[in-house]
Amino acid sequence: MSLAPSQHFGISLPITTEFRLVADRFAEQCPFAEKAAQIRRNTLAVCAVNAYLELLEIPSAIAQGDSWNPLMRMMSDAADLVLPELGALSCRAVEPDASTCYVPPEDWHDRIGYIAVALDEEAQEAELIGFATDVAETMQVSLSRFGPIETLVDEVHRLQAAQVSSADGQAEDGQTDRGMAGLRATLTRLGQWVDGAISASWQAADTLVNPADVSFAFRSAAELAEPQVTRDISRAKLVDLGIQLGQSVRVALVVHVMQMETDNRSNIVLQVRPLGDSPYLPEGLMLYVLDEQDETFMTATSRDIDNYIQLRLSGQVNEVFGVKVTFGEATFKEQFMI
Amino acid sequence: MGSFPAQHTVLQHMNTPPDNPDGQASQTGKLPEALFRLVQETCAEPPGSARRQRGLTKIIRGLNGQLWHTYDPYYADALQQTWIYFCRNLCEAATADRAYDPQVAKLTTWLNAYLKRRLQDFQIAEIRHRQTTVSNMVRGKDGEGYLDRIDTIAAAPDIPPLLEHVRAWAEADEDGSLRAMHITNHPTVTAQLLILKRLPPETSWKALAEEFGISIGTLSSFYQRKCQPRLRAFGQSQGYL
Numbered sequence: 001m002s003l004a005p006s007q008h009f010g011i012s013l014p015i016t017t018e019f020r021l022v023a024d025r026f027a028e029q030c031p032f033a034e035k036a037a038q039i040r041r042n043t044l045a046v047c048a049v050n051a052y053l054e055l056l057e058i059p060s061a062i063a064q065g066d067s068w069n070p071l072m073r074m075m076s077d078a079a080d081l082v083l084p085e086l087g088a089l090s091c092r093a094v095e096p097d098a099s100t101c102y103v104p105p106e107d108w109h110d111r112i113g114y115i116a117v118a119l120d121e122e123a124q125e126a127e128l129i130g131f132a133t134d135v136a137e138t139m140q141v142s143l144s145r146f147g148p149i150e151t152l153v154d155e156v157h158r159l160q161a162a163q164v165s166s167a168d169g170q171a172e173d174g175q176t177d178r179g180m181a182g183l184r185a186t187l188t189r190l191g192q193w194v195d196g197a198i199s200a201s202w203q204a205a206d207t208l209v210n211p212a213d214v215s216f217a218f219r220s221a222a223e224l225a226e227p228q229v230t231r232d233i234s235r236a237k238l239v240d241l242g243i244q245l246g247q248s249v250r251v252a253l254v255v256h257v258m259q260m261e262t263d264n265r266s267n268i269v270l271q272v273r274p275l276g277d278s279p280y281l282p283e284g285l286m287l288y289v290l291d292e293q294d295e296t297f298m299t300a301t302s303r304d305i306d307n308y309i310q311l312r313l314s315g316q317v318n319e320v321f322g323v324k325v326t327f328g329e330a331t332f333k334e335q336f337m338i
Numbered sequence: 339m340g341s342f343p344a345q346h347t348v349l350q351h352m353n354t355p356p357d358n359p360d361g362q363a364s365q366t367g368k369l370p371e372a373l374f375r376l377v378q379e380t381c382a383e384p385p386g387s388a389r390r391q392r393g394l395t396k397i398i399r400g401l402n403g404q405l406w407h408t409y410d411p412y413y414a415d416a417l418q419q420t421w422i423y424f425c426r427n428l429c430e431a432a433t434a435d436r437a438y439d440p441q442v443a444k445l446t447t448w449l450n451a452y453l454k455r456r457l458q459d460f461q462i463a464e465i466r467h468r469q470t471t472v473s474n475m476v477r478g479k480d481g482e483g484y485l486d487r488i489d490t491i492a493a494a495p496d497i498p499p500l501l502e503h504v505r506a507w508a509e510a511d512e513d514g515s516l517r518a519m520h521i522t523n524h525p526t527v528t529a530q531l532l533i534l535k536r537l538p539p540e541t542s543w544k545a546l547a548e549e550f551g552i553s554i555g556t557l558s559s560f561y562q563r564k565c566q567p568r569l570r571a572f573g574q575s576q577g578y579l
Contacts, residue, residue: 011395012402013421014414029498035538051418055398055425056391066566071500071573074538076566105543105558106566124414137555150392157388298559314522 009148010129011052015121019047029070041093042067042079045117048126049081049091052149058156059084067091077104080111086159087112089152094129096120100140101129108137110296113155116146131155134286134301189337190257190266191317205234208252209273232258238275241285241330249282249327250275255336264317266338271310272302272325281306282327289313290322297321373400374440381429394425397445406450408457412464416456423452500578501537507572508533516568521560524552529565536561 023043030036046067053060065080065088066072080088090111094101101116116129130146133155188202234256241249254271272287274280281302287309289298300309315321315338325332380393398421405417426432438448508530511517516530527550535541547554573579 011399014417016415016418017412018415029500030538031498032539035540055421056394057386057425058391066570069570069573069578071504071576071578072566072570074501075504075533075536075569076561105554106562108555109559109562139554150395153388153391153395 009150010118010127011149012125012127013048013051013055015044015048015119015124015126016051019044019051022047026070026073030074035074038077039073041119042073042077042091044119044121044126045079045091045093045115046081048117048119049089049115049128052128053081053083056153058153076106079107083112083156083159085163086156090114091117093117093119094143096127098143100142101146102139103135103141105137105139108135109298112159113152114141114146115149115152116141116143134299136299136301188334190255190268191338202235202237202255205236205252205254205256208236208238208275209254232256237334239272239325239332241325241327241332247282248276249285249330251281251285251325253323253325253332253334255323257338265314266317267312267314268338269310269312270323271308273308279307280304281309285309285325285327287311288322288324288326290324292320294322373397373445376400377428377438377440377445385430390429394428397428398424401445401449404446406453410457410460412460413457416453416460419456420449420453424449503576504569504572505534505537508537519564521552521556524550527552527557527560529560529568532557532561533565533569536565 023040026043027036027040030039046062046065050060050062061082061084062068064082064084066076066078067080069078072078079091079093081091082088088111090103090107090113092101092103092107092114094116096118098116098118101114103114107114113131113133114135115131118127118129120127128149129143131149131152132141132146133151135141135145234254236252236254239251239253241251243249252271252273252275254269254273256269256271258267258269260266270287270289272281272285274282281304283302283304285302287300288296289311291297298311298313300311302309313321317338319338320335321338322333322335376393376397380390380397383389383393405420407413410416423433427434427436428438431437438445442448443451508516511530516533517528519529521527532546535546541549543554543558546552546557550557
């Protein structure tokens with residue numbers, strides 16, 4: 001499509017006097033012209049998104065964000081808007097004729113999603129161009145990656161529903177694993193794998209995926225250069241995400257563990273690989289690593305040209321992390337202990 | 339509202355048939371009928387539902403550029419109030435006496451009437467404001483600027499105490515915790531170092547990534563998850579709220 005998404009899927013709202021006064025006041029607190037301009041634009045973008053949510057009566061808490069905090073907006077490129085209980089949106093200002101949206105690295109993680117906001121101050125108009133849940137650690141994100149602004153509405157409702165079912169789950173079994181959306185996670189001990197134990201649902205990786213795909217793909221250049229790995233092992237599990245958008249989605253979650261000689265650390269590579277006829281993953285499949293508090297620690301999202309996606313992490317013995325795979329409505333989740 | 343200008347009266351299209359609530363747009367094909375159906379579908383959904391919210395979004399998008407427009411400095415304010423009025427009263431009368439009725443007026447007519455009343459309110463408020471505060475007015479270069487500009491006194495160009503305060507706190511690191519936190523396998527890249535580097539005028543992430551040989555993603559993730567909570571806590575303890 002050659003048309004900018006804004007021409008069909010955005011929404012234009014006025015930049016009011018109040019927005020401008022607040023933006024000017026915030027910017028004036030910064031003596032560095034470039035940073036002051038950034039603060040001003042961030043404030044206008046946050047105000048515009050907030051005004052949209054106000055129209056739809058979606059609760060927001062503008063003053064709770066870093067963008068409203070005098071110290072934090074100086075110490076980061078803050079354009080966050082807090083939705084109570086749900087998380088924070090990132091409201092990124094762009095020029096009216098832009099084709100990409102700048103997302104600063106400090107906004108790459110822990111966001112509900114990103115809204116590109118074209119500011120046309122002459123016309124006193126802010127256009128919410130579109131919404132994206134993930135920018136895959138990219139600074140210049142093509143606006144074609146942003147969906148219609150209605151997808152923001154959908155995401156808010158999806159999160160609200162997950163919040164409710166998570167609260168239900170807590171009421172039932174007293175667990176506090178929020179973000180679980182009602183799914184109970186099992187704990188898999190990676191140390192036992194290395195010791196030779198295999199749990200029922202996990203099998204040697206080369207029985208599920210092509211051995212050639214597995215062998216050296218896991219080693220980063222640094223790890224190959226330093227032969228300090230004592231033991232390493234790959235395991236895979238079939239993850240059936242059911243029928244999504246008319247296609248049956250079955251993938252392999254591959255976990256590769258490398259125990260280091262020198263300390264108690266293990267390096268872990270997580271991959272999601274397709275298991276159907278297509279050598280490619282469906283677009284928009286997401287792999288998450290969650291920390292002990294079930295907060296998103298890292299994410300990767302598949303494009304339609306990816307034959308796998310992966311994340312790397314390392315940790316000490318007995319550290320706990322979660323892995324989540326989502327596609328469409330379907331979610332798979334498992335807890336691991338290193 | 340006796341002085342309300344008569345060129346676009348509310349009652350002009352009182353008898354517009356319900357299948358064509360927006361005669362103005364009929365020049366552009368099927369939009370009016372589509373818009374009418376959209377209003378019906380939207381209002382059939384419960385308030386606060388995703389479908390209601392999507393519908394309101396679509397209608398606002400469809401009305402973009404079709405409402406009364408002026409170059410009043412407070413036009414944007416009046417327009418925002420109009421959108422709020424639209425969302426609150428299209429289906430149910432939340433703030434108005436009656437909800438929108440397609441049998442009575444076109445959508446644009448209904449909204450323009452409200453928009454013009456708000457513009458008038460602002461005009462009246464401005465006239466009153468001028469009469470009482472003429473001595474405080476400073477006109478902008480372009481002749482705009484209807485607001486008091488007592489804040490135009492130039493700000494001192496020196497570093498505000500806030501940033502000096504952050505620097506002193508990070509450099510002192512009294513309990514040593516900022517120095518103790520570092521990026522995995524990079525003991526020299528500490529929270530203290532990153533906070534000082536990101537103090538405005540800050541070093542770019544790209545430059546930092548090159549300097550330390552660490553990816554931007556790893557650096558920014560550490561900054562976001564380890565450094566920012568400490569900065570927030572410091573700000574709070576110092577009353578920067």
